[in-house]
Amino acid sequence: MGLYSALLAITAVFPLTSAQNVVSLVGNDWTLSNDLLNVSVPAHLPSQAHLDLFANQVIGDPYYGLNDFNLRWVVWSNWTYTSAPISGLSSNGSSTWLLFNGLDTFASIEFCGLHVASTNNQFRQYWFDVSSILNSCDEADRQISINFGSAPLIANDIASQPGQETWPAGVQQVFEFTNRWFIRKEQSDFGWDWGPAFAPAGPWQPAWVVQLDNNEVYVRNSIVDIYREGQMPLVQPDQSKDWVVNASIDYFGELPAGATLSYTLTDLENTTISIGGLSNVNCTDSTVTGETMIPASMVDLWWPSQLGPQTLYYMSINLVSTSNKTLAAVTKRVGFRTIVLNEDPISDVQLAQGIAPGNNWHFEINGYEFYAKGSNFIPPDAFWARVTPERISQLFDSVIDGNQNMLRVWASGAYSPDFMYDLADEKGILLWSEFEFGDALYPVDEAFLDNVREEAEYNVRRVNHHPSLALWAGGNELENLELSLVNQSAPDQLAKYTAQYETLFLDTLLPAVFGSSHSISYAPSSTSNGWQSLDFRKAIPITERYNNLTAGYNYDPAVLYNDSALPIGRFSNEFGFHSMPSVQSWRQQISEADLSFNSTVVTLRDHHPPPGGLNASNFANASIGQAQMTEAVELWYPVPNKTDSVANFSAWCHATQIFQADLYTFEIEFYRRGSGLPERQLGSLYWQLEDIWVAPTWAGLEYDGRWKVLHYAAKDIYEHVIVAPYYNITTGNLSVWVTSDLWSPISGKATFAWYDWNGDKLDINMTASTNFKVGAINSTQVLQAFTTEALAGKDMTNAVLHMTVEAEGSLPNDNQTRTFKHENWLHPTALKNAQLVDPGLQLSYSNSTKNFTIEATSGVAAWVWLDYPAGAVVNFDSNAFWLLSNQTREVSYNVKSDTTNGGWIEGVTVQSLWNQTLST
Numbered sequence: 001m002g003l004y005s006a007l008l009a010i011t012a013v014f015p016l017t018s019a020q021n022v023v024s025l026v027g028n029d030w031t032l033s034n035d036l037l038n039v040s041v042p043a044h045l046p047s048q049a050h051l052d053l054f055a056n057q058v059i060g061d062p063y064y065g066l067n068d069f070n071l072r073w074v075v076w077s078n079w080t081y082t083s084a085p086i087s088g089l090s091s092n093g094s095s096t097w098l099l100f101n102g103l104d105t106f107a108s109i110e111f112c113g114l115h116v117a118s119t120n121n122q123f124r125q126y127w128f129d130v131s132s133i134l135n136s137c138d139e140a141d142r143q144i145s146i147n148f149g150s151a152p153l154i155a156n157d158i159a160s161q162p163g164q165e166t167w168p169a170g171v172q173q174v175f176e177f178t179n180r181w182f183i184r185k186e187q188s189d190f191g192w193d194w195g196p197a198f199a200p201a202g203p204w205q206p207a208w209v210v211q212l213d214n215n216e217v218y219v220r221n222s223i224v225d226i227y228r229e230g231q232m233p234l235v236q237p238d239q240s241k242d243w244v245v246n247a248s249i250d251y252f253g254e255l256p257a258g259a260t261l262s263y264t265l266t267d268l269e270n271t272t273i274s275i276g277g278l279s280n281v282n283c284t285d286s287t288v289t290g291e292t293m294i295p296a297s298m299v300d301l302w303w304p305s306q307l308g309p310q311t312l313y314y315m316s317i318n319l320v321s322t323s324n325k326t327l328a329a330v331t332k333r334v335g336f337r338t339i340v341l342n343e344d345p346i347s348d349v350q351l352a353q354g355i356a357p358g359n360n361w362h363f364e365i366n367g368y369e370f371y372a373k374g375s376n377f378i379p380p381d382a383f384w385a386r387v388t389p390e391r392i393s394q395l396f397d398s399v400i401d402g403n404q405n406m407l408r409v410w411a412s413g414a415y416s417p418d419f420m421y422d423l424a425d426e427k428g429i430l431l432w433s434e435f436e437f438g439d440a441l442y443p444v445d446e447a448f449l450d451n452v453r454e455e456a457e458y459n460v461r462r463v464n465h466h467p468s469l470a471l472w473a474g475g476n477e478l479e480n481l482e483l484s485l486v487n488q489s490a491p492d493q494l495a496k497y498t499a500q501y502e503t504l505f506l507d508t509l510l511p512a513v514f515g516s517s518h519s520i521s522y523a524p525s526s527t528s529n530g531w532q533s534l535d536f537r538k539a540i541p542i543t544e545r546y547n548n549l550t551a552g553y554n555y556d557p558a559v560l561y562n563d564s565a566l567p568i569g570r571f572s573n574e575f576g577f578h579s580m581p582s583v584q585s586w587r588q589q590i591s592e593a594d595l596s597f598n599s600t601v602v603t604l605r606d607h608h609p610p611p612g613g614l615n616a617s618n619f620a621n622a623s624i625g626q627a628q629m630t631e632a633v634e635l636w637y638p639v640p641n642k643t644d645s646v647a648n649f650s651a652w653c654h655a656t657q658i659f660q661a662d663l664y665t666f667e668i669e670f671y672r673r674g675s676g677l678p679e680r681q682l683g684s685l686y687w688q689l690e691d692i693w694v695a696p697t698w699a700g701l702e703y704d705g706r707w708k709v710l711h712y713a714a715k716d717i718y719e720h721v722i723v724a725p726y727y728n729i730t731t732g733n734l735s736v737w738v739t740s741d742l743w744s745p746i747s748g749k750a751t752f753a754w755y756d757w758n759g760d761k762l763d764i765n766m767t768a769s770t771n772f773k774v775g776a777i778n779s780t781q782v783l784q785a786f787t788t789e790a791l792a793g794k795d796m797t798n799a800v801l802h803m804t805v806e807a808e809g810s811l812p813n814d815n816q817t818r819t820f821k822h823e824n825w826l827h828p829t830a831l832k833n834a835q836l837v838d839p840g841l842q843l844s845y846s847n848s849t850k851n852f853t854i855e856a857t858s859g860v861a862a863w864v865w866l867d868y869p870a871g872a873v874v875n876f877d878s879n880a881f882w883l884l885s886n887q888t889r890e891v892s893y894n895v896k897s898d899t900t901n902g903g904w905i906e907g908v909t910v911q912s913l914w915n916q917t918l919s920t
Contacts, residue, residue: 020218021090021211025144029084034077046385048104048202049079049148062382063589063693065601068176068196075177075199076150083144086209089134093211096134097252098144099220100126102205105185106149112137113145121184122204123415123436123455127220127252148201152190155179165443167497168490171482173439175607181440184451187412188379193608193625194578194688194697198382210252215327217253217319222330223461224315227519228338229293232536234521236340239367242296243336246518247278247317248289250461251328258322259283261290265299266314273298273313288319294336301366302335302467304405305428306720308813311335312425315465335425335467340364341521343530355680359530359545361570362682363406363430363470368812371675371741371777372430372683373718374399374406375700376574379413379692389419394705394873394896395690396427401875401894402700402711403718406430408526408573408685411476412438415459424468431468432573432685434526435459435509437475441482444503452504456512464517471521472513474505478525479546498546506540514541526573553577557632560663563670563726568679572671576687576698577632578608578625579660579710580653583646584870585702589694596645597652598626605695625696632659636830638917651916654709656696658863658913661713661880668717669724672739676779686714705873705896709865712880721774721820723750723782723805727828732788734826738772738805739779746820747773748807750782754790756798757837759859759885766790774807787828798835800860801826802884825882831862836914839883843910852876852891854910856883861912866891869907871900 025045032043032052041056050071053059059071089096098111105122108115111130119126134142158164159179172181175191177199191197210218225246231237247261261278278290300311315334319327342360351357363372380395381387399407407424409416411434424431435456442448463469478501486497505524513522523530524544532545555577559565580586586595586602594601608625633639633655640651664686674681691699700711717724721740727733740746751769754762766785774780782805791799804823810816827834840858843866845851854864861883866876873896883889898904 020213020216021088021093022218023086023088023209023211025083025086025207025209031082033080033082037077043081045081045083045203045207046102046205048200048204048383048385050074050198050200051383051385052202061589062198063196065590065594066604068198069604071198075152078147078149079201080145080147081203082146085140086142086144087139089139089142089209090211091135093131094214094216095129095131095212095253097210097212097218098128098130098207099210099218100203100205100207102203103146104148104201104204105151105183106154106201108147108149110145110147112141112143121451121455122186123184123459124451125220125458129252146203151183151185151199151201152177152179155183158182165445167441168486168493170489171441171485173481181442184436184455186379186414187436187438187440188692189382191607192412194378194695194699195607195692196382200383202385204385212253215254215256215321217251217255217327219249219251219319219328219330221250221458221461222317222332223248223516224317224332224334224465225517225519226334226336226465231338231518233514233518234341234343234531234534234542236342236344236364236367237338239338240296243294243299244291244518245294245315246289246291247315248287248461248516249317249319249328249330250287251319252286255283255285255288256321256327259288259327260320260322261288262318262320263292264316264318265294266316268312268314270314278317299336302337302425303428303813304365304370304430305400306403306405306811307365307370307428310426310428312467332465333422333425334465337366337467338364338519339430339470339521341471341523342369343534350680354678356678359570360680361530362680365430368743369682369777370405370743370812371672372406372571372685373741374404374408374685375689375714376685376687377407377409377431377689380690382692384414384417387417389423392420393423395701396423396429397896398701398705398707398711398875399429399689400427402715404429404714406432406470406683406685407689408432409434410438410688411436411473411526416463418463421463421466421468425466429468430470431466432471432473432526433463433469434473435475437478437504439477439481441478441486441497441501442504444500449504449508453508453512456509457516460512460516464520469520471523472509473522473526474509474524476526478505478527479544480525480527483546502544506542506544510540510542555628557628557635557659557663560636560659561666561727561729563728566667566670568674568681570679570681571683572667572681573683573685574687575664575667575684577660577663578629578696578698579656579708580629580696581691581694581702581708582706583650583653585694585704585706586653587870588704592646595649597630597649598623602626602696605693608696629656629659629696632656635832636662637832638836638913639832640916641919643919647920654865655916657709658880660698661709664710665713665717668714669722669739670726672717672722672741673724673726673737673779675739675741675777676737676775682777707875707879709863709880712876712878716822716878716881719820719822720811721746721748721805721807721809722822723803723824725801725803725824725826727787727826729828732786732828734783734785734787734790735781736783736803737779737781738774738807740774740807740809741777742809743776743812744810745773745775746807746809747771748805748820750803750805752783753802755800755802755860755884757800757835757860759856762794762799764790764794791828795835796828797833799828801828825862827862831913834862836862836917838914839885839912841910841912843908845905845908849890850892852893852908853888854883854891855888856885859885861914863913865911867909867911868904869900872898872904874898874904
């Protein structure tokens with residue numbers, strides 16, 4: 001099923017009565033203005049002020065150079081969007097409504113020159129009855145005007161109000177603007193360590209004028225909750241039970257008495273699976289709810305990528321009058337699956353298997369444990385109005401191509417659009433979703449909580465039908481960071497702020513989830529130790545377990561290959577180190593003159609901040625991120641020293657990417673091995689998937705979708721079966737493990753061989769091969785040795801270990817026997833000290849097979865890298881690999897976008913770590 005089908009599957013609401021009149025406000029019939037600045041330009045809805053100012057050449061590209069700072073005058077200003085006179089409206093309707101799916105953020109709305117309402121939440125849906133205004137309004141005056149205030153100024157004003165909440169010093173994480181926690185706006189709009197601070201304003205989601213006659217309604221939102229009979233959130237259900245479908249529509253207008261609900265379930269070929277009425281129908285002045293049962297035998301299960309097929313259906317919910325007239329219909333694309341976050345205590349059976357006591361912390365799909373492989377998704381753009389389905393589809397294709405099955409959709413961005421979940425449903429990507437709170441504590445006054453409650457209920461109900469929805473979490477780094485910082489700076493106030501934390505994340509957000517859904521789990525904070533107890537007899541069933549000891553980031557590059565520096569736990573949901581994007585990407589957003597590792601522009605686009613954040617008062621300290629990357633390269637790799645300044649810049653960018661990939665590979669190997677150790681580790685989601693702009697960040701995908709070294713390395717180490725070394729450089733202790741995430745046991749053979757850098761095999765007294773078996777989602781040791789013994793008398797700077805594994809097994813939900821292969825490498829000293837030789841890389845291209853062939857003709861090639869010019873986005877089926885001397889590899893590719901008409905192929909080059917040492 002392709003992108004076109006995914007777009008058709010977006011929630012549809014059909015007006016089915018002749019009198020109902022829905023006028024879309026999407027389009028170019030708008031004007032953006034600011035009288036004080038004497039600005040008035042054509043505008044669009046949906047949009048944001050920066051985008052319309054850029055489109056009309058009032059400002060330059062917000063992403064270019066230092067415009068993050070230079071365009072602050074836009075942020076500090078108010079902006080008004082005014083529509084052209086709205087035609088097609090009737091004065092005879094019983095009611096007229098304005099419906100907005102997203103206003104960013106502080107808006108004062110006028111219709112026909114009269115004030116309608118004010119809004120203060122980017123994430124809420126708003127609807128207003130303007131019938132009385134329309135009835136006294138001439139056709140020429142039927143305009144909508146929306147004045148957007150400066151969010152940073154308003155946040156500062158709220159913070160300065162008498163009696164406003166304050167927090168102990170050092171608790172709130174400040175970036176470029178302060179006081180973000182007081183307002184319900186995308187928190188990263190105020191800056192983050194990987195992105196800019198534009199704090200945009202505007203109508204960022206679609207809007208409509210809706211006119212209704214008597215006894216007519218308009219469905220503004222709806223929920224379909226599919227779960228096993230008897231299922232409760234956070235509890236593994238009985239997989240033999242039938243399915244319950246609970247459907248609810250949220251409406252405005254006048255609902256006729258006695259209205260009922262019916263449903264139709266079809267497959268994607270429009271074959272009817274089941275049809276009938278919903279029972280237990282309950283009508284209020286804003287919702288209609290009912291339920292039905294679907295026998296388990298009628299439908300097939302939906303599975304994530306690599307674990308089975310992504311079977312989807314269409315569920316239509318019809319609102320019907322007593323005269324059998326269809327008042328409204330909602331069609332959603334759904335899947336039948338259970339996804340549970342298992343935080344249960346370790347059972348006696350698990351203890352007998354050697355699993356350490358404590359609590360589980362892993363996901364189970366349709367009753368099966370699985371290893372979660374993936375990364376963290378951040379906002380793909382600072383301006384959501386220009387994020388398209390095509391762009392997310394390309395991004396998600398890279399997720400699947402990279403062997404990932406889960407994304408943690410990070411808090412402090414914006415709630416994901418419907419088309420993003422549709423695409424995830426289609427491609428089989430589980431989305432661990434979060435409410436938009438992070439790296440701060442938040443107010444708990446009644447107005448703030450009421451605002452949050454409306455936001456949460458709207459978004460929970462909007463996306464609950466998607467089988468890709470894996471979890472709702474309250475926010476990011478709330479327990480392990482924020483409460484920990486309170487305990488450090490003001491331990492006597494910890495109880496107070498813990499209670500406030502629970503007021504928001506347990507008493508407010510939890511009911512928003514569990515009050516609407518039986519099918520989804522909830523955790524108050526993404527980084528946590530899980531619940532201490534779970535009791536659904538209580539209004540708030542979760543009792544939290546605090547004193548989270550999860551380790552944070554470690555920016556000491558010496559941590560590479562040091563197992564003891566990594567945390568041991570059940571799941572790792574955020575880890576990493578930053579790197580530079582490629583020179584091809586840099587050229588898209590900065591000038592040629594600024595292509596230098598420590599240029600002012602490059603340094604100031606590195607927002608990895610000193611304490612207190614990056615702002616005008618501490619620009620001099622802004623190079624902390626550049627220093628950390630420099631230290632990493634100098635510690636482990638040959639230092640680039642090319643005579644051409646741009647070539648040297650490019651080499652340095654690439655070297656930082658190699659360290660990042662090296663570190664993530666080491667960490668993912670370590671966590672995956674934990675699936676067979678007492679911690680029973682069942683997930684690793686690294687930070688982060690993609691870039692929001694061109695800058696030094698933690699991303700594996702650059703802003704335009706180009707793959708960094710990291711994404712290739714993660715693809716390799718996320719293969720189903722891997723072989724990996726674990727080496728203590730101090731003692732020489734070496735062990736090699738095979739890890740499998742398959743659901744059935746595998747058996748195979750592992751081989752080990754030492755070579756010098758010329759590619760000659762070394763005569764080493766060490767096991768050359770061994771047969772092995774690995775259990776389901778497990779790991780086993782296949783080699784134990786000491787390099788001090790195996791390499792006795794040899795020069796460790798001139799030795800590399802090549803490991804291979806070949807195993808037979810089957811994929812989940814697929815009984816076909818397959819062969820799984822993987823290879824890995826170990827160098828017992830830092831590569832900067834290794835006796836690298838020119839591997840004599842040869843590159844050729846076949847027009848017939850459309851493949852590249854790379855051969856190492858004269859030595860071992862470390863970190864072989866296929867590069868290509870700007871103008872295209874391409875991913876190779878393998879890259880950033882190693883080659884033995886006289887070994888060849890064929891590499892295929894997938895073109896994601898191309899403005900070169902295929903010309904990029906002529907510009908493909910190949911290099912290895914050896915090239916880092918060359919002066920040209």
